[in-house]
Amino acid sequence: MPGEKMASKLLMLFVPLAAFLFQRLFQPSLQFGDHRETVYNHVPGTCRPVEGVVHGSEDIVRTRDGLAFISTGLIASPVFNPDPWYLQRKGKILLFNLKNPEDGVRELKIEPREKYEDLQPHGLGLYENQAGEIRLFVVNHLKDGERVEIFRYVRPEGKLKLIRSVQDPLLYSVNDVVAMGTDAFFATNDHYCRAPWAKKLERFLGPAWSNVVYYNGSVASVAADGFSVANSVVTPPSGEVVYVSDSLQQDVKVFRPRPDHSLELQSVIHLFTGVDNLNICPDTGDLWVAAHPSVTDIFKHIQDRRHLAPSQVLRIQDPAGASPEVTELYANDGRQLNGSSAAVVYNRRLLIGTVHDTLLYCDVTVPL
Amino acid sequence: MVPVYMRWIVIVFLAWGVLQHLIKLWFTLGYHKAVLFNHQPGPCRVVPGVEHGAEDITTLPNGLAFISAGLWLPGFPHDRSEVRGRILTFNFSDPEKGVKELNFSEEFDRENFNPHGLSVWTDPLSGRISVLVISHQRRKDQVEVFTYDVATETLEHQETIRDELIYSGNDLLALGPDSFYLTNDVSHGARGSSLARKLETYLLLPFGNVVFYNGTQARPVAEGLVFPNGVNMSPDRRYMYVGAGFTEELRIFRRFANNSLVQIESLPLHSFVDNIEVDSKTGDLYIGLHPVIGKTPLIHYDPWDPPGAQVLRVKNAVRGPDITELFVNNGTTLQGSSVASFHQGALLIGSVFDRLLYCQVRTT
Numbered sequence: 001m002p003g004e005k006m007a008s009k010l011l012m013l014f015v016p017l018a019a020f021l022f023q024r025l026f027q028p029s030l031q032f033g034d035h036r037e038t039v040y041n042h043v044p045g046t047c048r049p050v051e052g053v054v055h056g057s058e059d060i061v062r063t064r065d066g067l068a069f070i071s072t073g074l075i076a077s078p079v080f081n082p083d084p085w086y087l088q089r090k091g092k093i094l095l096f097n098l099k100n101p102e103d104g105v106r107e108l109k110i111e112p113r114e115k116y117e118d119l120q121p122h123g124l125g126l127y128e129n130q131a132g133e134i135r136l137f138v139v140n141h142l143k144d145g146e147r148v149e150i151f152r153y154v155r156p157e158g159k160l161k162l163i164r165s166v167q168d169p170l171l172y173s174v175n176d177v178v179a180m181g182t183d184a185f186f187a188t189n190d191h192y193c194r195a196p197w198a199k200k201l202e203r204f205l206g207p208a209w210s211n212v213v214y215y216n217g218s219v220a221s222v223a224a225d226g227f228s229v230a231n232s233v234v235t236p237p238s239g240e241v242v243y244v245s246d247s248l249q250q251d252v253k254v255f256r257p258r259p260d261h262s263l264e265l266q267s268v269i270h271l272f273t274g275v276d277n278l279n280i281c282p283d284t285g286d287l288w289v290a291a292h293p294s295v296t297d298i299f300k301h302i303q304d305r306r307h308l309a310p311s312q313v314l315r316i317q318d319p320a321g322a323s324p325e326v327t328e329l330y331a332n333d334g335r336q337l338n339g340s341s342a343a344v345v346y347n348r349r350l351l352i353g354t355v356h357d358t359l360l361y362c363d364v365t366v367p368l
Numbered sequence: 369m370v371p372v373y374m375r376w377i378v379i380v381f382l383a384w385g386v387l388q389h390l391i392k393l394w395f396t397l398g399y400h401k402a403v404l405f406n407h408q409p410g411p412c413r414v415v416p417g418v419e420h421g422a423e424d425i426t427t428l429p430n431g432l433a434f435i436s437a438g439l440w441l442p443g444f445p446h447d448r449s450e451v452r453g454r455i456l457t458f459n460f461s462d463p464e465k466g467v468k469e470l471n472f473s474e475e476f477d478r479e480n481f482n483p484h485g486l487s488v489w490t491d492p493l494s495g496r497i498s499v500l501v502i503s504h505q506r507r508k509d510q511v512e513v514f515t516y517d518v519a520t521e522t523l524e525h526q527e528t529i530r531d532e533l534i535y536s537g538n539d540l541l542a543l544g545p546d547s548f549y550l551t552n553d554v555s556h557g558a559r560g561s562s563l564a565r566k567l568e569t570y571l572l573l574p575f576g577n578v579v580f581y582n583g584t585q586a587r588p589v590a591e592g593l594v595f596p597n598g599v600n601m602s603p604d605r606r607y608m609y610v611g612a613g614f615t616e617e618l619r620i621f622r623r624f625a626n627n628s629l630v631q632i633e634s635l636p637l638h639s640f641v642d643n644i645e646v647d648s649k650t651g652d653l654y655i656g657l658h659p660v661i662g663k664t665p666l667i668h669y670d671p672w673d674p675p676g677a678q679v680l681r682v683k684n685a686v687r688g689p690d691i692t693e694l695f696v697n698n699g700t701t702l703q704g705s706s707v708a709s710f711h712q713g714a715l716l717i718g719s720v721f722d723r724l725l726y727c728q729v730r731t732t
Contacts, residue, residue, distance in 0.1 A: 038638035040678075040680065040691065040692070040693030040696075041691065041692050041693065042407065042409075042692050042693045042694065042731065043692075043731055043732060044731060045730070045731060045732070046732055270402075270403070271403070272402045272403050314405060325406075326403075326405050326406070327405060327406050327407050328405035328406070328407045328696070329407065331693065365410070365730040365731060366407070366408060366409060366410055366730055366731055367408065367410065367411050
């Protein structure tokens with residue numbers, strides 16, 4: 001019967017289309033591990049929020065002797081339709097001395113004044129040399145383009161003096177940065193597209209166009225690509241390994257840098273959680289990983305700050321070895337801490353930063 | 369004549385139902401938990417001398433813990449002949465001494481002793497300690513009642529309790545020298561036949577129950593549970609806690625003077641709930657769970673892909689539960705955790721067929 005033939009033709013078209021749409025709609029949920037989103041709370045010791053931090057503490061880096069620099073007031077990406085409350089923030093760099101945790105945080109003065117006015121900080125990188133010079137590399141999302149600001153930390157006055165403001169065509173969607181010298185660094189571009197609508201589409205279709213670039217002091221080049229969302233990059237002081245976290249592929253990739261600074265993949269550590277920023281312990285080489293156990297919830301938290309987003313801090317021992325060992329140091333369903341994005345440890349003291357929430361300080365009494 | 373499309377609608381509907389159950393089963397068995405990140409509440413060490421499980425533990429207020437060890441059920445990793453049912457003690461006040469195996473009185477048939485859940489009751493007047501243990505004989509289950517002689521460290525066998533309504537006992541809670549609540553984890557039919565048991569397990573049928581034995585006879589007090597496991601009570605005796613295994617919940621019941629139970633609450637814990645211990649001072653619950661029950665001998669055990677372990681602490685279970693995960697292991701240190709008993713800053717974690725772990729609790 002002609003009607004039936006027509007119906008069966010439509011069905012043949014409809015079924016694969018429905019299957020494709022179904023897979024695309026549910027793939028993000030399954031990929032982000034939403035069904036794994038049961039988070040059981042536990043702490044490594046007593047934890048308390050640090051006073052005075054309300055607009056996030058997206059990235060934290062620390063010096064060898066426990067001085068932690070924290071970027072706060074991250075500009076909420078318009079990709080998400082952010083909660084208007086986040087727009088009241090001001091981008092700043094805070095200082096927290098892990099040797100004196102009771103002192104809390106202190107805002108660092110930034111010179112020149114214009115740089116302070118437009119600071120939209122994101123990822124941080126630290127350069128420290130034997131002479132005691134400390135340089136802070138800050139990813140700055142300026143309206144007219146991304147920059148990596150290189151500051152010198154002037155200890156006695158507690159201020160950051162701008163040395164260089166790096167711009168390059170290959171720095172277009174920068175998330176994090178790691179210093180490789182006084183003026184050189186690796187940086188992650190977490191997306192390929194720039195416009196918010198295009199980023200949304202890029203995330204949905206998943207073409208894996210995110211990359212890591214190397215800036216040698218004058219020009220940038222692509223060091224590695226094929227990431228879905230390259231988030232954070234760190235190296236140990238020796239610089240012989242480079243770790244890159246991919247939030248969408250939910251793993252940490254281990255690379256060996258070649259002489260030309262391009263990166264050769266050595267191994268992958270699958271974590272099955274939304275990894276955010278990495279930090280490395282300069283003495284042991286352990287990786288401190290902050291993650292979002294439920295990426296859907298952190299996205300919803302960005303749209304509505306009342307929506308709870310779970311937090312997680314992992315420690316990876318021997319990350320470049322054959323059997324890295326992963327332990328969970330902290331986990332919370334969002335009632336104590338929302339959207340953990342960075343973690344540093346110094347002398348049994350843990351500092352956990354978040355995308356838009358507060359800053360948590362914990363004493364670590366469990367074995368490390 | 370049923371039109372062709374009607375038939376297809378019915379088939380699709382049925383297929384959808386089956387698919388939905390299969391997906392639910394896959395998540396219930398825990399296979400989606402791809403990776404477990406280890407963490408401990410403090411330093412932990414293995415207690416020597418326990419190789420074939422320490423399925424249940426109960427600790428007296430003075431720090432003396434009783435442990436049932438050497439449970440064997442079909443599918444367990446060791447050979448039946450290698451495993452011996454034992455009751456051990458461990459003293460929290462003297463943890464270095466490790467475990468001590470208790471002797472039984474002469475007449476007790478220890479050849480067929482296959483201990484599962486245990487409970488201890490202290491007579492408030494005489495101080496006499498009664499130890500009640502579920503023993504799985506080949507065809508039927510029975511409850512062995514012992515008196516613990518503190519001086520000789522022996523268990524004097526008092527009586528063997530059998531009842532029609534005690535057929536697949538998992539855990540029990542003593543309220544007197546011979547009265548107790550007991551959970552039957554599967555139906556009577558499933559206890560007898562391995563095919564019926566497999567069917568009941570995979571179909572997640574709610575045929576488990578809780579019975580109360582008053583000294584002479586047992587009667588059901590709660591029904592419709594899918595593999596109920598641990599059973600315990602709040603210090604004020606008003607609330608009963610039952611671990612609903614496959615539904616991954618902690619069921620809270622209001623307990624009445626006539627020993628009947630009414631369910632008031634169901635706390636989702638998202639892992640297969642095993643035994644429950646209650647801290648007599650604070651009323652906090654310490655629960656042993658199986659994050660991936662599918663890898664335990666209950667479903668299928670593979671020594672190269674072992675099940676993990678998990679311990680949760682629940683404060684304020686009835687009013688406003690505050691749940692903390694105290695311990696998680698991916699199977700490298702402990703496999704198949706079934707129970708956790710807390711005493712003054714230390715935790716004793718037992719397993720169904722693996723080892724016994726002693727941990728100090730250094731977190732809040």
